[in-house]
Amino acid sequence: MKTLKLLFGCFAVVALAQLAVPAWMIVSHEQTLAAGEVFKFHTAPVDPYDAFRGRYVRLQIDQNSLPMPAGVEWKRGQKVFALIETGTNGFARLTELRATPPVDKPYLAVRVSYISGQTAWLDVPLDRFYMEESLAPAAEKAYREHSRVAQHDAYITVRIRDGSPVIENLWIDGTPIRDFLARK
Numbered sequence: 001m002k003t004l005k006l007l008f009g010c011f012a013v014v015a016l017a018q019l020a021v022p023a024w025m026i027v028s029h030e031q032t033l034a035a036g037e038v039f040k041f042h043t044a045p046v047d048p049y050d051a052f053r054g055r056y057v058r059l060q061i062d063q064n065s066l067p068m069p070a071g072v073e074w075k076r077g078q079k080v081f082a083l084i085e086t087g088t089n090g091f092a093r094l095t096e097l098r099a100t101p102p103v104d105k106p107y108l109a110v111r112v113s114y115i116s117g118q119t120a121w122l123d124v125p126l127d128r129f130y131m132e133e134s135l136a137p138a139a140e141k142a143y144r145e146h147s148r149v150a151q152h153d154a155y156i157t158v159r160i161r162d163g164s165p166v167i168e169n170l171w172i173d174g175t176p177i178r179d180f181l182a183r184k
Helices: 002-035 136-146 177-183
Strands: 037-042 054-058 065-067 079-086 092-098 107-116 119-123 128-130 154-161 164-172
Touching (some): 002 164, 037 079, 054 136, 065 092, 079 119, 128 164, 136 177
Antiparallel strands (some): 037 154, 065 119, 079 092, 079 107, 154 164
């Protein structure tokens, strides 16, 4: 009887842990959307599909490299922190890399992809915008058309809280992607 209670107790702990992890991920995501600071990033073009999460539009922000600070040596895959400023045009840009998160400035946690000379190329976690399966192919096509250098009127709005980003929306020609597709 004692063994049965112990097994049931272990089962209950494991079951709670399995429920707590995804619940915490959802809560964290929603907290960022509710309370994170909003930034707009220009994007550049890159029919993706993720077997577990569904269709998405593959994104790439315009800026994915920064000069390395003097006297530091970073390695590929290392987590670093990119400071963010909003320019006069209303769009965000990465301005500086740091080894530790700043206390008083907005930042984005990124990973070093590779280093070339004194430039660090970054893996910026703003590369997927998930949408309904039926809309994603049309959204991907519209995004590619509007991300070209000649047109270049696609961007994303991102909420960032404590360095963690959540893509709020994909915009084309100043219109949220779902509304843009509905107009066509």
